[in-house]
Amino acid sequence: MTNPSRKREFSVTVPIFELRDVTYRYGKIDALSNLDLTILAGQRIALLGANGSGKSTLLSILDGLYFPQEGSVMYCGEPLTEDRLQTQEIEFDFRRKVALVFQNPDIQLFNPTVFDEIAFGPLQVGWPKDQILMRVSAILERMEIVHLKDRAPHHLSTGEKKRVALASVLILDPDVLLLDEPTAALDPRSESQMIDFLVNCGDGKKTVITATHDLDLLEDIADYCHVFQGGQIVAAGTSDEILRNHELLLRTNLVHAHRHRHASGEMHIHPHRHAHEH
Amino acid sequence: MSAKSRGPVERSLSTFVDALRHTFDAEELAKKNGLLQKLDPRIKIAAILPLILIAALARQLRAIVAIFVFAVLVGLLSRVPLITLARRVWLATLSFTGLISIPALFLTPGRAIYLLPFFSWTITAQGLHAATYLIMRAETAATLSVLLILCTSWNNLLKALRVLRFPIILVVILGMTYRYIFLLLRTAHDMFESRRSRMVGQLPGHELRKVATASAGVLMSKTLQIGEEVYLAMRSRGFRGEVYVLVEFRTSWLDWLILGCFATVAGFGFWFGR
Amino acid sequence: MHIPDGYLSPSTCALLYGAAAPFWCTAFARVKRILNTRLVPLLAVASAFCFVIMMFNLPLPGGTTGHAVGVGAATVVLGPWASMLALSIALLIQALLFGDGGITTLGANCFNMAIVGSLVAYVVYRLVAGGTSVGSSRRTLAAALAGYAAINSSAFVTACELGIQPMLFKDTGGAPLYAPYPLHIAIPAMMIGHLTFAGLAELIVSAGIVAYFQRTNPALLNHNASRIPANGEIETARQVPARSGWGGAGPLWIRLALLMMLTPLGILVAGTAWGEWSTRDFSNPEMRQKIAATSSNVAPPAQSPRGLERWSAVWSAPFPQYAPAFVHHPAFGYVISAMFGSGLIMGFFSCLNLIVNGRVIKRKSP
Numbered sequence: 001m002t003n004p005s006r007k008r009e010f011s012v013t014v015p016i017f018e019l020r021d022v023t024y025r026y027g028k029i030d031a032l033s034n035l036d037l038t039i040l041a042g043q044r045i046a047l048l049g050a051n052g053s054g055k056s057t058l059l060s061i062l063d064g065l066y067f068p069q070e071g072s073v074m075y076c077g078e079p080l081t082e083d084r085l086q087t088q089e090i091e092f093d094f095r096r097k098v099a100l101v102f103q104n105p106d107i108q109l110f111n112p113t114v115f116d117e118i119a120f121g122p123l124q125v126g127w128p129k130d131q132i133l134m135r136v137s138a139i140l141e142r143m144e145i146v147h148l149k150d151r152a153p154h155h156l157s158t159g160e161k162k163r164v165a166l167a168s169v170l171i172l173d174p175d176v177l178l179l180d181e182p183t184a185a186l187d188p189r190s191e192s193q194m195i196d197f198l199v200n201c202g203d204g205k206k207t208v209i210t211a212t213h214d215l216d217l218l219e220d221i222a223d224y225c226h227v228f229q230g231g232q233i234v235a236a237g238t239s240d241e242i243l244r245n246h247e248l249l250l251r252t253n254l255v256h257a258h259r260h261r262h263a264s265g266e267m268h269i270h271p272h273r274h275a276h277e278h
Numbered sequence: 279m280s281a282k283s284r285g286p287v288e289r290s291l292s293t294f295v296d297a298l299r300h301t302f303d304a305e306e307l308a309k310k311n312g313l314l315q316k317l318d319p320r321i322k323i324a325a326i327l328p329l330i331l332i333a334a335l336a337r338q339l340r341a342i343v344a345i346f347v348f349a350v351l352v353g354l355l356s357r358v359p360l361i362t363l364a365r366r367v368w369l370a371t372l373s374f375t376g377l378i379s380i381p382a383l384f385l386t387p388g389r390a391i392y393l394l395p396f397f398s399w400t401i402t403a404q405g406l407h408a409a410t411y412l413i414m415r416a417e418t419a420a421t422l423s424v425l426l427i428l429c430t431s432w433n434n435l436l437k438a439l440r441v442l443r444f445p446i447i448l449v450v451i452l453g454m455t456y457r458y459i460f461l462l463l464r465t466a467h468d469m470f471e472s473r474r475s476r477m478v479g480q481l482p483g484h485e486l487r488k489v490a491t492a493s494a495g496v497l498m499s500k501t502l503q504i505g506e507e508v509y510l511a512m513r514s515r516g517f518r519g520e521v522y523v524l525v526e527f528r529t530s531w532l533d534w535l536i537l538g539c540f541a542t543v544a545g546f547g548f549w550f551g552r
Numbered sequence: 553m554h555i556p557d558g559y560l561s562p563s564t565c566a567l568l569y570g571a572a573a574p575f576w577c578t579a580f581a582r583v584k585r586i587l588n589t590r591l592v593p594l595l596a597v598a599s600a601f602c603f604v605i606m607m608f609n610l611p612l613p614g615g616t617t618g619h620a621v622g623v624g625a626a627t628v629v630l631g632p633w634a635s636m637l638a639l640s641i642a643l644l645i646q647a648l649l650f651g652d653g654g655i656t657t658l659g660a661n662c663f664n665m666a667i668v669g670s671l672v673a674y675v676v677y678r679l680v681a682g683g684t685s686v687g688s689s690r691r692t693l694a695a696a697l698a699g700y701a702a703i704n705s706s707a708f709v710t711a712c713e714l715g716i717q718p719m720l721f722k723d724t725g726g727a728p729l730y731a732p733y734p735l736h737i738a739i740p741a742m743m744i745g746h747l748t749f750a751g752l753a754e755l756i757v758s759a760g761i762v763a764y765f766q767r768t769n770p771a772l773l774n775h776n777a778s779r780i781p782a783n784g785e786i787e788t789a790r791q792v793p794a795r796s797g798w799g800g801a802g803p804l805w806i807r808l809a810l811l812m813m814l815t816p817l818g819i820l821v822a823g824t825a826w827g828e829w830s831t832r833d834f835s836n837p838e839m840r841q842k843i844a845a846t847s848s849n850v851a852p853p854a855q856s857p858r859g860l861e862r863w864s865a866v867w868s869a870p871f872p873q874y875a876p877a878f879v880h881h882p883a884f885g886y887v888i889s890a891m892f893g894s895g896l897i898m899g900f901f902s903c904l905n906l907i908v909n910g911r912v913i914k915r916k917s918p
Contacts, residue, residue: 286609286611287609290609293609304649330557330655330656331656333557334561334565334656366651367651371556375556379732382728382732382733385733386718386728388726388727403725403727404725404726404727404728405732407725408728411723411727411729411730412559412732414558415557416556416654418558419557419654419655419656420557420654423648423655424651427648427649435648447591448641451592451641452641452644452645454592454596455599455645456600456645458600459600459603461600462597462600462601462603463604463607466604466608483612483613487610487756487760490609490610490611490757490760491763491764492760494608494625494757494760494764495761495763495768496764497601497604498625498629499765499768501598502594505594508593508597509593512592512593513589517589517592518589521592
């Protein structure tokens with residue numbers, strides 16, 4: 001499943017997101033503490049971490065759904081605050097440009113049919129009816145889900161749901177794609193299909209930020225990684241660097257070490273992943 | 279699952295499964311190529327609802343029966359198997375309303391027409407009429423509404439309700455409710471299923487009650503959590519409180535022709551049912 | 553308790569749709585004010601929950617099982633207005649999609665179960681729970697009683713609606729056209745089943761859910777607590793609604809509505825009210841006998857008193873005998889008169905309020 005990692009030239013080095021000293025608290029628990037992060041336009045970033053390490057919270061903050069109790073979040077040089085998003089024009093512009101695909105597709109798919117789901121975003125931001133119909137057909141074809149157009153979400157498999165979820169955000173042609181565990185709960189074939197879509201959906205221009213604990217995904221969809229643990233970034237580097245740092249991966253609960261037998265017959269304990277290599 | 283040990287957990291499970299299957303069947307029938315399926319959903323509503331009303335209004339039994347026969351005919355033309363109608367509507371209504379009507383045969387004051395031998399209870403003519411009215415009305419109305427549901431996808435039906443001046447926000451809420459009923463049914467089903475698989479024999483009554491109420495509590499918790507998360511998902515896609523519905527209905531000559539037929543039947547039903 | 557089509561006359565159905573409508577509108581306005589943009593998703597999932605709860609097969613003491621409507625639990629956790637809406641939506645879906653309950657009788661079913669049920673549950677819960685802390689066992693008791701009272705009130709109102717049908721709607725031969733059982737059969741028949749099984753089921757679900765939340769997430773029970781507004785870690789942002797204006801008169805509305813629905817019971821009473829005789833009655837021999845019978849057999853004067861004659865001509869009521877001219881059935885006359893009269897009184901006081909306080913309340917749009 002390894003592909004040669006794509007090296008990309010960043011022609012634009014404008015920070016699209018800048019987080020300074022961000023802390024987000026759920027009651028008494030700090031989901032994120034004193035976080036500093038800069039993301040440049042066009043980058044493909046992975047937020048790596050085990051469940052509960054704070055990466056989902058960060059995505060929600062980047063999508064303007066949660067607002068940190070401390071610190072500042074800047075989007076394209078402007079502060080991303082609840083007050084600013086009260087203005088309709090600003091919010092519509094932001095929502096069109098920044099899109100989040102939720103981890104649980106049952107949350108994202110809240111409309112009665114696939115067609116309605118995909119048309120939801122454009123309807124909200126005020127596209128004319130004809131344009132919506134045209135663009136919905138186009139995206140259905142692109143994601144290969146035309147046959148699902150009138151299907152209800154509870155009659156879709158998990159893989160189909162995730163594709164519909166992706167389609168429902170791609171229709172607005174966002175500049176930034178935030179993906180929360182895009183391959184979680186998928187069977188191997190659906191997973192590889194999804195990875196194919198994800199690799200292509202950026203079109204080479206979008207900023208794609210993926211939160212995941214699936215290391216197999218890394219080389220395909222990200223050039224740079226931030227590793228999370230306990231609400232803080234404990235390491236950062238290119239995908240290659242991170243994947244080779246076994247000690248880090250073990251420490252942050254991204255791989256496991258257990259007793260296993262090698263072909264030679266010896267018993268070992270060392271960090272490893274269960275993935276075959278060719 | 280033996281027929282004997284059908285405790286509340288099993289019965290709740292089978293209710294959930296039935297509900298899921300019920301709507302699945304409905305969605306299958308809605309895709310068939312029958313008469314009602316071809317019509318614009320708004321026309322269907324405009325055609326069928328008045329007929330239900332007329333059946334409820336009629337004071338003459340023959341009018342009600344005529345409408346019933348018409349409904350069955352329409353059902354056949356819409357490729358709804360009679361056995362489906364019988365299973366879903368007629369038997370259920372007969373067992374409920376039929377049972378309820380039986381005492382009315384004896385209790386309604388009026389002209390006696392038959393004396394029940396062993397109990398010496400008299401059946402009155404008025405009682406017979408009353409029971410017949412009730413049963414026929416219930417059957418006719420139920421048949422008509424089931425035809426409406428079976429031959430239209432729920433989503434289209436909701437959108438068509440706009441023709442009755444249903445507020446858009448209600449249409450949107452109903453669509454979302456329908457969607458999440460399935461999620462909650464599945465969740466409840468899984469909870470009960472996992473419970474059942476861990477049960478050996480029957481739990482005592484108070485334990486079962488604890489299971490039921492704990493499940494209800496968990497379900498409510500999940501419900502509120504889902505509600506909050508869906509809200510965020512909606513905000514994420516630009517929702518600011520305004521609701522929209524994209525409707526693509528188009529009427530054809532067939533729609534108006536069938537509407538005319540229904541209106542004629544309704545007219546006759548009204549006239550002869552006075 | 554879901555009334556199918558055909559059991560209620562179209563006029564009864566229309567009346568109950570009309571009775572339900574103002575409650576729906578008020579509930580919607582209030583819930584929208586509190587929830588604002590959260591209205592759509594929260595109400596949708598709450599309705600879905602109510603629908604699913606109605607399917608639970610609950611084990612009851614004695615080995616039987618029953619179904620609960622969930623009105624007690626919904627009212628306690630969501631508040632009476634949201635509960636009204638969520639239950640109405642669940643009932644609509646049940647009727648349309650599953651054929652449980654009729655379409656013409658949907659207004660009646662919503663009125664009986666969602667509206668009357670929620671209001672009764674709310675009043676009982678507040679009365680019994682009082683200002684006790686959220687975690688106290690008295691709250692669980694209050695929830696249980698609220699659910700029990702609510703379902704029995706719903707059953708009673710349903711029984712009344714069904715019971716007046718044979719009295720009012722008969723064909724030319726005298727056969728009842730709709731529900732065939734008069735009040736003296738309908739009421740006991742419905743109440744027996746609900747005072748026992750259905751009431752128990754409701755009691756269990758209400759108490760169970762409240763007890764569950766007391767253990768796991770007491771904050772969710774806060775908005776119905778005493779005057780302290782809810783704060784802290786509540787996942788759903790709800791404020792305690794301001795208790796002012798018409799809102800504060802909640803319990804009174806319920807009593808008013810219930811009284812209005814019960815006015816037709818006056819028909820059951822034989823005879824006329826003592827003292828409420830018209831001038832005509834004094835010359836009618838039959839009426840004279842009735843007057844004497846209720847007056848310790850003292851015969852009335854041969855002619856109607858002069859004062860009565862003079863003053864009775866001053867004003868002729870628009871609805872004499874509580875029967876507006878266009879309504880042919882006495883029971884309807886009663887109810888319509890009750891609604892009309894109450895409406896007039898409330899309208900009068902609303903105008904008075906506006907004049908005295910001179911404010912116009914603007915609704916906040918999303």
